[in-house]
Amino acid sequence: MTAMNIPKHVGIIMDGNGRWAQKKGAVRVYGHRFGTETVRTAISYASNAGIEYLTLFAFSTENWKRPQAEISAIMSLIAEYLDNETDEMDRNNVVLNFIGDLSMIPKDSLAAINRSVEQLRNNTGLKVNIALNYGGRDDITRSAKRIAEKVKHGELDINDITEKTLNDNLYLPVDCDLIIRTGAEKRISNFLTWQGAYAEIYFTDVLWPDFDDNEFENALRFYSERDRRYGGIKQ
Numbered sequence: 001m002t003a004m005n006i007p008k009h010v011g012i013i014m015d016g017n018g019r020w021a022q023k024k025g026a027v028r029v030y031g032h033r034f035g036t037e038t039v040r041t042a043i044s045y046a047s048n049a050g051i052e053y054l055t056l057f058a059f060s061t062e063n064w065k066r067p068q069a070e071i072s073a074i075m076s077l078i079a080e081y082l083d084n085e086t087d088e089m090d091r092n093n094v095v096l097n098f099i100g101d102l103s104m105i106p107k108d109s110l111a112a113i114n115r116s117v118e119q120l121r122n123n124t125g126l127k128v129n130i131a132l133n134y135g136g137r138d139d140i141t142r143s144a145k146r147i148a149e150k151v152k153h154g155e156l157d158i159n160d161i162t163e164k165t166l167n168d169n170l171y172l173p174v175d176c177d178l179i180i181r182t183g184a185e186k187r188i189s190n191f192l193t194w195q196g197a198y199a200e201i202y203f204t205d206v207l208w209p210d211f212d213d214n215e216f217e218n219a220l221r222f223y224s225e226r227d228r229r230y231g232g233i234k235q
Protein backbone atom coordinates (compact mmCIF):
# COMPACT_ATOMS: atom_id res chain seq x y z
CA MET A 1 0.00 0.00 0.00
CA THR A 2 1.42 3.43 -0.88
CA ALA A 3 1.48 6.10 1.86
CA MET A 4 -2.01 7.18 2.79
CA ASN A 5 -3.64 9.59 5.16
CA ILE A 6 -5.38 7.15 7.51
CA PRO A 7 -8.67 8.30 9.11
CA LYS A 8 -8.77 8.19 12.90
CA HIS A 9 -12.40 7.03 13.05
CA VAL A 10 -14.14 4.91 10.41
CA GLY A 11 -17.84 4.03 10.61
CA ILE A 12 -19.35 1.28 8.46
CA ILE A 13 -22.98 0.70 7.48
CA MET A 14 -22.82 -3.03 6.73
CA ASP A 15 -25.65 -3.29 4.20
CA GLY A 16 -26.54 -6.00 1.69
CA ASN A 17 -26.47 -9.27 3.65
CA GLY A 18 -30.05 -10.14 2.72
CA ARG A 19 -29.57 -9.45 -1.00
CA TRP A 20 -26.30 -11.38 -1.03
CA ALA A 21 -28.11 -14.44 0.33
CA GLN A 22 -31.11 -14.03 -1.98
CA LYS A 23 -28.80 -13.85 -5.00
CA LYS A 24 -27.51 -17.26 -3.94
CA GLY A 25 -31.04 -18.60 -3.48
CA ALA A 26 -30.51 -18.83 0.27
CA VAL A 27 -32.42 -17.42 3.26
CA ARG A 28 -31.45 -13.93 4.46
CA VAL A 29 -29.88 -15.21 7.66
CA TYR A 30 -27.26 -17.02 5.59
CA GLY A 31 -26.11 -13.56 4.47
CA HIS A 32 -25.89 -12.31 8.04
CA ARG A 33 -23.76 -15.35 8.91
CA PHE A 34 -21.34 -14.55 6.10
CA GLY A 35 -21.54 -10.92 7.23
CA THR A 36 -19.99 -11.86 10.56
CA GLU A 37 -17.02 -13.31 8.66
CA THR A 38 -16.56 -9.89 7.03
CA VAL A 39 -16.75 -8.26 10.48
CA ARG A 40 -13.77 -10.42 11.47
CA THR A 41 -11.68 -9.46 8.43
CA ALA A 42 -12.64 -5.76 8.67
CA ILE A 43 -11.55 -5.59 12.32
CA SER A 44 -8.26 -7.22 11.46
CA TYR A 45 -7.71 -4.89 8.48
CA ALA A 46 -8.54 -1.76 10.51
CA SER A 47 -6.20 -2.86 13.27
CA ASN A 48 -3.31 -3.36 10.84
CA ALA A 49 -4.03 -0.11 8.98
CA GLY A 50 -3.61 1.98 12.15
CA ILE A 51 -7.22 3.16 12.38
CA GLU A 52 -8.02 4.18 15.99
CA TYR A 53 -11.81 3.73 16.06
CA LEU A 54 -13.94 1.38 13.96
CA THR A 55 -17.70 1.71 14.47
CA LEU A 56 -19.91 -0.98 12.94
CA PHE A 57 -23.66 -0.50 12.50
CA ALA A 58 -25.01 -3.94 13.46
CA PHE A 59 -28.62 -3.14 14.39
CA SER A 60 -30.55 0.11 14.19
CA THR A 61 -33.43 1.37 16.32
CA GLU A 62 -35.55 0.74 13.19
CA ASN A 63 -34.43 -2.89 12.64
CA TRP A 64 -36.98 -4.16 15.22
CA LYS A 65 -39.51 -3.92 12.36
CA ARG A 66 -37.96 -7.04 10.78
CA PRO A 67 -39.48 -10.51 11.26
CA GLN A 68 -38.84 -11.84 14.78
CA ALA A 69 -36.92 -14.85 13.41
CA GLU A 70 -34.42 -12.59 11.62
CA ILE A 71 -34.00 -10.38 14.71
CA SER A 72 -33.33 -13.43 16.89
CA ALA A 73 -30.86 -14.80 14.35
CA ILE A 74 -28.89 -11.53 14.26
CA MET A 75 -28.78 -11.37 18.08
CA SER A 76 -27.59 -15.01 18.26
CA LEU A 77 -24.97 -14.45 15.57
CA ILE A 78 -23.55 -11.52 17.51
CA ALA A 79 -23.30 -13.64 20.67
CA GLU A 80 -21.74 -16.52 18.70
CA TYR A 81 -19.28 -14.13 17.07
CA LEU A 82 -18.19 -12.74 20.42
CA ASP A 83 -17.83 -16.20 21.97
CA ASN A 84 -15.66 -17.34 19.05
CA GLU A 85 -13.62 -14.22 18.34
CA THR A 86 -12.91 -12.49 21.65
CA ASP A 87 -9.62 -14.36 22.23
CA GLU A 88 -8.43 -13.38 18.75
CA MET A 89 -9.44 -9.74 19.36
CA ASP A 90 -7.54 -9.94 22.64
CA ARG A 91 -4.41 -11.15 20.84
CA ASN A 92 -4.82 -8.14 18.51
CA ASN A 93 -5.07 -5.75 21.50
CA VAL A 94 -8.61 -4.68 20.49
CA VAL A 95 -10.89 -2.80 22.91
CA LEU A 96 -14.62 -3.46 22.47
CA ASN A 97 -17.43 -1.03 23.20
CA PHE A 98 -21.15 -1.10 22.42
CA ILE A 99 -23.14 2.00 21.57
CA GLY A 100 -26.93 2.06 21.65
CA ASP A 101 -29.70 1.16 24.05
CA LEU A 102 -28.83 -2.34 25.26
CA SER A 103 -31.84 -2.56 27.59
CA MET A 104 -33.82 -4.33 24.84
CA ILE A 105 -31.11 -6.85 23.90
CA PRO A 106 -31.89 -10.52 24.77
CA LYS A 107 -30.28 -11.77 27.99
CA ASP A 108 -27.99 -14.37 26.39
CA SER A 109 -26.58 -11.90 23.88
CA LEU A 110 -26.13 -9.31 26.61
CA ALA A 111 -24.19 -11.81 28.73
CA ALA A 112 -21.85 -12.53 25.79
CA ILE A 113 -21.43 -8.78 25.22
CA ASN A 114 -20.53 -8.14 28.85
CA ARG A 115 -18.04 -11.03 28.91
CA SER A 116 -16.22 -9.77 25.82
CA VAL A 117 -16.19 -6.11 26.83
CA GLU A 118 -14.77 -7.11 30.21
CA GLN A 119 -12.06 -9.37 28.73
CA LEU A 120 -10.87 -6.66 26.33
CA ARG A 121 -11.22 -3.72 28.72
CA ASN A 122 -7.52 -3.12 29.38
CA ASN A 123 -6.27 -3.42 25.81
CA THR A 124 -4.76 -0.39 24.09
CA GLY A 125 -5.16 -1.02 20.34
CA LEU A 126 -8.02 -0.50 17.89
CA LYS A 127 -11.28 0.55 19.55
CA VAL A 128 -14.16 -1.36 17.98
CA ASN A 129 -17.60 0.08 18.65
CA ILE A 130 -20.60 -2.04 17.76
CA ALA A 131 -23.73 0.03 17.24
CA LEU A 132 -26.59 -2.12 18.49
CA ASN A 133 -30.13 -0.80 18.81
CA TYR A 134 -28.45 2.46 17.86
CA GLY A 135 -29.88 5.55 16.17
CA GLY A 136 -28.11 8.87 15.65
CA ARG A 137 -31.15 10.89 16.66
CA ASP A 138 -31.63 8.71 19.73
CA ASP A 139 -27.96 9.33 20.61
CA ILE A 140 -28.48 13.11 20.46
CA THR A 141 -31.80 12.93 22.35
CA ARG A 142 -30.16 10.87 25.08
CA SER A 143 -27.32 13.40 25.31
CA ALA A 144 -29.88 16.24 25.70
CA LYS A 145 -31.62 14.33 28.50
CA ARG A 146 -28.36 13.71 30.33
CA ILE A 147 -27.55 17.41 30.11
CA ALA A 148 -31.06 18.38 31.31
CA GLU A 149 -30.56 16.12 34.35
CA LYS A 150 -27.30 17.89 35.19
CA VAL A 151 -28.96 21.30 34.89
CA LYS A 152 -31.88 20.10 37.02
CA HIS A 153 -29.50 18.96 39.76
CA GLY A 154 -27.52 22.19 39.68
CA GLU A 155 -24.38 20.49 38.33
CA LEU A 156 -24.37 22.54 35.13
CA ASP A 157 -25.38 26.12 34.29
CA ILE A 158 -27.61 26.37 31.23
CA ASN A 159 -25.39 29.16 29.85
CA ASP A 160 -22.41 26.81 29.86
CA ILE A 161 -24.03 24.37 27.40
CA THR A 162 -22.01 24.29 24.19
CA GLU A 163 -21.58 21.94 21.25
CA LYS A 164 -18.84 20.29 23.30
CA THR A 165 -21.37 19.56 26.07
CA LEU A 166 -23.69 17.86 23.57
CA ASN A 167 -20.76 15.96 22.09
CA ASP A 168 -19.35 14.80 25.42
CA ASN A 169 -22.68 13.28 26.47
CA LEU A 170 -23.05 11.08 23.37
CA TYR A 171 -22.48 7.34 23.47
CA LEU A 172 -19.27 7.93 21.54
CA PRO A 173 -17.88 11.49 21.70
CA VAL A 174 -15.49 11.05 18.77
CA ASP A 175 -15.86 12.74 15.37
CA CYS A 176 -16.12 10.23 12.53
CA ASP A 177 -13.80 10.93 9.57
CA LEU A 178 -15.00 8.34 7.08
CA ILE A 179 -18.35 6.58 6.73
CA ILE A 180 -18.44 3.57 4.41
CA ARG A 181 -21.77 2.20 3.22
CA THR A 182 -21.88 -1.08 1.33
CA GLY A 183 -24.89 -2.45 -0.53
CA ALA A 184 -25.51 0.29 -3.14
CA GLU A 185 -27.90 2.51 -1.14
CA LYS A 186 -26.83 6.13 -0.85
CA ARG A 187 -28.06 7.31 2.51
CA ILE A 188 -26.80 7.56 6.07
CA SER A 189 -29.80 5.91 7.78
CA ASN A 190 -29.50 7.64 11.16
CA PHE A 191 -25.90 6.47 11.74
CA LEU A 192 -23.48 8.71 13.69
CA THR A 193 -25.63 11.75 12.89
CA TRP A 194 -23.65 14.11 15.13
CA GLN A 195 -20.22 12.46 14.94
CA GLY A 196 -20.37 12.24 11.15
CA ALA A 197 -21.25 15.89 10.50
CA TYR A 198 -18.00 16.38 8.55
CA ALA A 199 -17.34 12.78 7.56
CA GLU A 200 -16.27 11.86 4.05
CA ILE A 201 -18.76 9.34 2.74
CA TYR A 202 -17.84 6.34 0.62
CA PHE A 203 -20.64 4.41 -1.05
CA THR A 204 -19.97 1.10 -2.74
CA ASP A 205 -22.25 -1.33 -4.59
CA VAL A 206 -20.38 -4.25 -3.04
CA LEU A 207 -22.63 -6.23 -0.67
CA TRP A 208 -21.30 -6.55 2.89
CA PRO A 209 -20.37 -10.27 2.71
CA ASP A 210 -18.16 -9.44 -0.31
CA PHE A 211 -16.43 -6.44 1.32
CA ASP A 212 -12.82 -7.62 1.54
CA ASP A 213 -9.41 -6.05 2.31
CA ASN A 214 -9.17 -4.76 -1.24
CA GLU A 215 -12.50 -2.94 -0.89
CA PHE A 216 -11.45 -1.51 2.47
CA GLU A 217 -8.26 -0.25 0.86
CA ASN A 218 -10.31 1.40 -1.93
CA ALA A 219 -12.32 3.25 0.71
CA LEU A 220 -9.17 4.41 2.50
CA ARG A 221 -7.66 5.54 -0.79
CA PHE A 222 -10.84 7.55 -1.52
CA TYR A 223 -10.50 9.19 1.91
CA SER A 224 -6.83 9.87 1.44
CA GLU A 225 -7.51 11.73 -1.80
CA ARG A 226 -10.18 14.02 -0.26
CA ASP A 227 -9.39 17.61 0.58
CA ARG A 228 -11.03 18.27 3.95
CA ARG A 229 -11.71 21.94 4.64
CA TYR A 230 -14.46 21.87 7.32
CA GLY A 231 -16.22 24.84 5.70
CA GLY A 232 -13.01 26.84 5.25
CA ILE A 233 -11.15 27.54 2.02
CA LYS A 234 -8.05 26.00 0.56
CA GLN A 235 -4.89 27.73 1.83
Ligand code: FPP
Nearest residue numbers: 014015016017018019035036039058078081
Ligand atom coordinates in the same frame (compact mmCIF):
# COMPACT_ATOMS: atom_id res chain seq x y z
C1 FPP B 1 -27.80 -5.15 6.70
O1 FPP B 1 -28.10 -6.02 5.66
C2 FPP B 1 -27.27 -5.89 7.82
C3 FPP B 1 -27.85 -5.94 9.06
C4 FPP B 1 -29.07 -5.24 9.43
C5 FPP B 1 -27.26 -6.78 10.11
C6 FPP B 1 -25.78 -6.70 10.23
C7 FPP B 1 -25.34 -7.76 11.11
C8 FPP B 1 -24.24 -8.50 10.95
C9 FPP B 1 -23.23 -8.31 9.89
C10 FPP B 1 -24.02 -9.63 11.87
C11 FPP B 1 -23.39 -9.47 13.19
C12 FPP B 1 -22.57 -8.32 13.54
C13 FPP B 1 -21.50 -8.39 14.36
C14 FPP B 1 -20.95 -7.12 14.88
C15 FPP B 1 -20.81 -9.63 14.73
P1 FPP B 1 -29.60 -6.17 5.20
O2 FPP B 1 -30.21 -7.31 5.92
O3 FPP B 1 -30.32 -4.88 5.39
O4 FPP B 1 -29.43 -6.51 3.69
P2 FPP B 1 -30.38 -6.13 2.49
O5 FPP B 1 -30.39 -4.63 2.37
O6 FPP B 1 -29.74 -6.80 1.32
O7 FPP B 1 -31.73 -6.70 2.82
